Amino acid sequence: xxxxxxxxxxxxxxxxxxxxxxxxxxxxxxxxxxxxxxxxxxxxxxxxxxxxxxxxxxxxxxxxxxxxxxxxxxxxxxxxxxxxxxxxxxxxxxxxxxxxxxxxxxxxxxxxxxxxxxxxxxxxxxxxxxxxxxxxxxxxxx
Numbered sequence: 001x002x003x004x005x006x007x008x009x010x011x012x013x014x015x016x017x018x019x020x021x022x023x024x025x026x027x028x029x030x031x032x033x034x035x036x037x038x039x040x041x042x043x044x045x046x047x048x049x050x051x052x053x054x055x056x057x058x059x060x061x062x063x064x065x066x067x068x069x070x071x072x073x074x075x076x077x078x079x080x081x082x083x084x085x086x087x088x089x090x091x092x093x094x095x096x097x098x099x100x101x102x103x104x105x106x107x108x109x110x111x112x113x114x115x116x117x118x119x120x121x122x123x124x125x126x127x128x129x130x131x132x133x134x135x136x137x138x139x140x141x142x
Contacts, residue, residue, distance in 0.1 A: 037111040039124045054096040068139040081110045096121040104128040
């Protein structure tokens with residue numbers, strides 16, 4: 001224990017950095033639990049698409065979407081969701097919806113907004129398109 005105390009006083013910058021990282025990690029975990037939005041893997045997404053006819057909503061910008069997206073994904077950028085403009089999926093409030101972005105961060109925030117707007121089965125794709133492409137799953141540019 002004395003070694004930790006000595007380290008803390010001898011390396012204040014590293015100690016503060018470590019504490020900041022620990023606080024951010026805890027904050028992220030708490031935020032995830034409170035949001036009520038479930039995050040799923042690419043394999044879980046495939047199961048939802050095939051068995052439950054899940055709707056894929058890509059929240060990236062139009063430019064990012066055009067570079068490659070999941071087949072049949074609807075492009076509704078985060079900026080539109082922030083404004084409450086998601087008429088394209090409004091009739092699917094009870095359907096399973098999977099939100100996708102590049103890494104899973106933007107889609108997580110958008111998923112919370114859709115949940116607040118009354119969508120009941122909103123999920124977030126962990127690792128986003130990076131994880132999807134990394135798992136060698138198909139994408140399209142059409």
